[in-house]
Amino acid sequence: MVSTGPFKSLARGGLLTGGEALVRALCGHGVTQVFGIPGTHNLEVYRHLAAYGIRHVTPRHEQGAGYAADGYARVTGRPGVVLTTTGPALLNAAAAVGQAYSDSVPLLVVSPGMPLRHPRLSTGLLHEMRSQTEALRGVAAFSHRVSSVAEIDAAVARAFTLFRTGRPRPAHIEVPLDLLEAAEPLGPVRLAPPVPPPVPSVREAATALSGACRPALVLGGGARTAGPACLALAERLGAPVVTTANGKGVVPETHPLSLGVSLHSPAVQKWLATRDVVLAVGTELAESDFWTVPPPLDGTLVRIDVDPDQMYAGTPADVALVGDARAVLEALLPELPPHARVPDDITTLRAARDAETAARDARWIPYLKAMRSVLAGDAVVTSDSAQCCYYGALPHLPIGSTGRYLHPTGFGTLGYALPAAIGARTARPDRQVVALSGDGGLQFTVQELATAVQLRLPLPIVVFDNGGYGEIRDEMRARGDTPTAVDLPAVDLPALARAYGGHGTRACSPAELRHALAEALDRPGPTLIVIPEETA
Known part of the structure; x- marks a missing residue:
């Protein structure tokens, strides 16, 4: 687990405000940088950033803050964090939250909300809106409104548990603005527990791949941490590799087996449909990947994905392996024949793809x-x-x-x-x-x-x-x-x-x-x- 380190709290008499509790929890989960724009309702959060060693970057619009945090998350593998104020600021970031959800990016958006006992009827309070959580639930994996200072730790831990154990998608935490200023006695920060990645049985998949005459690999963003294993598997099978946009570069695109990002190519789609075994790793096989309705596959589809929904969504798996891509592939490799096959000649396929x-x-x-x-x-x-x-x-x-x-x-x-x-x-x-x-x-x-x-x-x-x-x-x-x-x-x-x-x-x-x-x-x-x- 991560400690908060030698940072100086501004707490007095053992009490922490909601603002400090939030910053302490972020620090405890390893957050060192956030993106956002300060506003009237989130000043108590900003007050504590420096004391906990968290750097702040100020974009000129909250949508920019969301995209910047997204870019940060993609290149580091750590969650990007956005701080907004209430109402329009949070909604400005919503498009970026939707993009992070689509691309499976770990993004945490934190905002103040209306006070705990704010009436349902409009009162005209600054930045008042009917429900921030209802709005963000439409684009995030979840939106959690806390009801006490003590609950802030749990909400942050919930978000980081999602990032670590499931398909990484954005989350929103709303802290009522009166709780940001309220002070309560708190114990040590509660952290998301480490969870080892699941490794399912790979026997059925190994049998299908070992007997394949015309195998193919389709790699998506979920294969990002498994690049070496993907390459080793492709070479062992002699299997050409095609990627989605988010899987671009998982296997070097200059490699002889790489077809690059070309699922949208009619020639590649026709070729893929004729493979006797297709191994899809960390991809939805979605219309946005093919730029058209995904083609039917004649052969066996083996899917590896941390998200169990992908096993029956879109193109259903014939062999389903639910788990972390790297762990599953590293378990699968020793079960395959040790001698590499002669790869298909894909020069003609590349030429057809490029001619289109x-x-x-x-x-x-x-x-x-x-x-x-x-x-x-x-x-x-x-x-x-x-x-x-x-x-x-x-x-x-x-x-x-x-x-x-x-x-x-x-x-x-x-x-x-x-x-x-x-x-x-x-x-x-x-x-x-x-x-x-x-x-x-x-x-x-x-x-x-x-x-x-x-x-x-x-x-x-x-x-x-x-x-x-x-x-x-x-x-x-x-x-x-x-x-x-x-x-x-x-x-x-x-x-x-x-x-x-x-x-x-x-x-x-x-x-x-x-x-x-x-x-x-x-x-x-x-x-x-x-x-x-x-x-x-």
Whole structure:
């Protein structure tokens, strides 16, 4: 268990306020950094952060705080924590909570709430709303309103138990604002207990995989901690590997068996449907992974997932292994034949996959190659719901086992890339971090340039500018409609970055991008690099 360490409490006479009890509980669970914006109702929480050694990062909007905490969580494997005040501040963070739920990210949002005995009828209290917990229950795994100072420990422990033992999803804790100021005598902080990961019997799965003639691996975000075991299994079986967006880079994408992020490819879908055994690890096999209705599988589907619901949701498992991916795979490997099989020749499949989108993707590929040539192997790239990301970088920007690519899949929010990059950069100041976005998505959270300036950490933001919402424009045209409300007035984005105190430039060729990116990685503060669509 984690202790609170040698931190100085502000308590008097053995009493702790709700605000200090909350900060003490976060510290006890290893929280060292939080994201948020102080407000009238949460000042008692902010009062105690420094005393417990918790660093605070102040984004310019609570949605940005949520995405930053999400990025922090994805690169560290530890929960990201958001502090908001009541009402609109909490609702501002709700989109980020929904994204974290979709992508199985451990995110804890903590807010004050209306006083314990606040009447049901409206009184006009500042930030009053009918029910914060009802609102957050719609996007989080749970929303817990405490009813005493003593209950704060239990609520925080409940959240960390969820993060450690089940599918990691966001949680919300609401502390009534009068409890934040109330003082009660408390004993030692109560912590979430360590729970060993479950390991089910792997005999049936081992039999199916050992007898497979045409095996395949599908890896999702739930396989993230099991990369070496996934690679060893693929090599042992001679099985090609395809990943979801969240599984990108679990197995190095330059490996001969890797098909990268290509479940959306008709050629890959047709190939997958003909496999006699498919092993799916930590993935929903969802429509958002295939970009269409998931194809029926002719062979045996073996699923490994910590979430038992996945065994019968969507495509049901023929062989179900409920447990931690790393533990299950490490138990499975010794049960397989010791000699590696000759892998399938997937060169033809790769060629068919690439031919499907060669004309569409040609505008991004040279720039992505330029980015790859500059970035270190362990670089972190954050992504947005933009064409340059899901059509461009997901399939065409290779990520190795030490790098990371953070993408808002499933829920598909816009504005994720910049604040997520800030969260990732504060978590890993020793690694290169680059945000990749479109001009439409960037402007959802462009104010976070100010946060990046304040932190003075090198942070390139590469933006493909197509003058609005390019995907929706293309969909309207495909329907035979006249594009409406998708063409946005031009914004001088490099000048905007400079106005915030950062740097801004344009790159009209891959060589110019390569040069600008190399400089930006060594320059304190953000550098916004715009690639005009007409030259991309």
